[in-house]
Amino acid sequence: MEKLAVLILVLSMFVVSIPSAEGLSYNVTVENDNISVAVDITVNFDLEVIYNSIVSKLENIGVPAEYIPSLDEVSATVENRLETVENLRNEYRDEIENAMSEICENKIREYVPGVDVEYTKFIFDVTRQGYVFTIDLEIGLDLTGEGLFKATSEGRRRIDLRWRAFAVNQARNVAGKSFDSRWTFMNLSGFQTSLENWQRSDENDRIVLSYTTDYQVELPEYGVAISVDPIATLVGPPGSAGASVTGDEIVLALPTQPYSFLPPLWLVAVALVGLVVAILFVVLKYTSFRKVKTPVALFIEIF
Secondary structure (H helix, E strand, C coil): CHHHHHHHHHHCCCCEEECCEEEEEEEEEECCCCEEEEEEEEEEEEHHHHHHHHHHHHHHCCCCHHHCCCHHHHHHHHHHHHHHHHHHHHHCHHHHHHHHHHHHHHHHHCCCCCCEEEEEEEEEEEEEECCEEEEEEEEEEEEECHHHEEECCCCCEEEECHHHHCECCCEEEECCEEEEHHHHCCECHHHCCCHHHCEEEEECCEEEEEEECCEEEEECCCCEEEEECEEEEEECCCCCCCCEEECCEEECCCCCCCCCCCCCHHHHHHHHHHHHHHHHHHHHHHHHHHHHHHHHHHHHHHC
16 A cells, blocks of 8 residues: 555656557537437556556656555556446446436536536446456436526527536545546546637538547546547537537527527417417407397387
């Protein structure tokens, strides 16, 4: 434990960049009243390569060999953390999904208050061959909340996407074990670039924004930077073709439902039905009144 503490302390003073094969696919689809998020992440790293690079740097700065943990000790720590996430997902699926939902919700609300997050998918799988680890993660989210959709003074609809570059880093207690969300490698910070710099096209009457970048995420607890080559796609709601893009927002060319300043469609329909019934009632009452009034008038005139 002492050795591990020394290693982490020393590593916090510098970052080691290790080439590896990773992939991150990030898709956001906007519908009329919610936003669906799908993230697929594959992290594939050779811990022996990382370890040898770290040891070399530690020896160069004079750290005594007896304070440097062995490769097997480091490997056991990494495997333990990854297996904790995997086992919790398999054995306590509802609990860990609720934990991740809360963590993601808290992070997204830092950008857009009042957002609600629900999970539609959470898959976490770890495989190991020797010192080579492969992590496959699939996460599906549904976001709802009035803060995601606003209206301009001209009545045009704005979609707030400030939250898109969130990263999870919180821990929760699940079934008596500490679940550290950093080990899911759910870090989307590389997509904070202004939406005006994303490639855009119009497909099937929707605006489509895409962005490919290159940035680094850390191997938790070790400060080791792992390069990723992620791609993101943002798909606007039906009718969003031709929308304008500015900063963190998509502004639709024409207003579409839902409007934050209008009642829901079912309420409008009920109101219209009520109005029609009221008009019919007035018409029938007026007609009935006319039919009774005429004979009475004639009776008075005769006598």
